[in-house]
Amino acid sequence: MTGTLQQMLTCLWSARRIQRYLDADPAARLTPGEISRLEGHLATCEKCTRVAAEHRALHRALSLWSGGTGVDPRSVDRVRDFLAAIHDKDTA
Amino acid sequence: MGFSVVTHPRHSDDSAQGPAFRELVEPEIEVLLRVALTITNGAADAEDLVQETLLRAYRAIDRFDGRHPRAWLLTILRNTNANMHRRQRPGVIGDWELIRTARPAFGRPELPSAEDSFVHEELHADLDAAVRALDPRFRAALILVDVHDLSYSEAAAVMGVPVGTLMSRLSRARDRVRKALRSSPLTRGDLS
Numbered sequence: 001m002t003g004t005l006q007q008m009l010t011c012l013w014s015a016r017r018i019q020r021y022l023d024a025d026p027a028a029r030l031t032p033g034e035i036s037r038l039e040g041h042l043a044t045c046e047k048c049t050r051v052a053a054e055h056r057a058l059h060r061a062l063s064l065w066s067g068g069t070g071v072d073p074r075s076v077d078r079v080r081d082f083l084a085a086i087h088d089k090d091t092a
Numbered sequence: 093m094g095f096s097v098v099t100h101p102r103h104s105d106d107s108a109q110g111p112a113f114r115e116l117v118e119p120e121i122e123v124l125l126r127v128a129l130t131i132t133n134g135a136a137d138a139e140d141l142v143q144e145t146l147l148r149a150y151r152a153i154d155r156f157d158g159r160h161p162r163a164w165l166l167t168i169l170r171n172t173n174a175n176m177h178r179r180q181r182p183g184v185i186g187d188w189e190l191i192r193t194a195r196p197a198f199g200r201p202e203l204p205s206a207e208d209s210f211v212h213e214e215l216h217a218d219l220d221a222a223v224r225a226l227d228p229r230f231r232a233a234l235i236l237v238d239v240h241d242l243s244y245s246e247a248a249a250v251m252g253v254p255v256g257t258l259m260s261r262l263s264r265a266r267d268r269v270r271k272a273l274r275s276s277p278l279t280r281g282d283l284s
């Protein structure tokens with residue numbers, strides 16, 4: 001029983017950190033201690049592993065949403081020309 | 093970094109203004125276009141929006157502190173878009189309501205196939221529906237971070253909220269979409 005409660009608490013602890021773990025954003029890094037504890041838990045907990053897999057899959061799906069590479073290089077070129085023109089016009 | 097932009101805030105007297113502004117902005121053009129593409133109706137509109145954004149940014153450069161140029165530009169992009177639409181169709185559209193999801197690209201050969209009964213071609217409609225069903229504030233967080241790959245700080249700046257708020261909105265958005273897809277008839281068998 002104590003084991004189950006402990007497991008539940010660790011799952012909650014992990015759930016609160018899984019986003020920061022997967023994103024690894026510089027604004028919200030986990031400590032090395034948190035990372036190893038989380039990875040240790042993921043290695044043994046099927047439920048949290050599945051949640052992590054769902055997160056990864058969702059992120060991958062959404063990252064393809066813009067139609068892959070998306071932006072037409074000619075579009076970038078035109079905007080770059082426009083940028084140059086702003087400067088030229090201003091200093092002319 | 094030390095942008096000369098910051099030390100030469102006047103437009104009129106300084107020929108270094110242009111190159112400094114260009115150096116600042118040029119690396120961000122692609123990101124601006126990508127974001128613009130999802131909030132407008134097509135490539136031509138997206139280009140117009142980005143050009144208008146750059147014009148406004150140029151005029152506002154003396155109020156820019158030189159930090160986080162991407163976030164600064166994206167904020168202007170968002171406001172510009174809101175203004176342009178207010179002009180065209182008064183009162184109809186609120187800014188991030190405008191997020192128009194580009195056609196998903198499932199079934200593309202580069203989509204990795206492992207772990208992904210979850211991300212299946214047939215899920216396309218469910219994912220679309222789940223994202224659309226989100227509160228616009230949550231949806232914005234999801235789209236900026238997961239679709240456009242902005243950092244927490246950049247996305248937070250675009251939305252005008254603290255990083256902590258962005259993170260909690262992102263987390264709620266992801267959880268909702270994840271759970272919506274999990275209970276979808278298409279995937280229930282695979283995931284439970």
Ligand SMILES: [Zn+2]
Pocket residue numbers: 010011012014041045046047048049
């Ligand atoms: Zn767990």
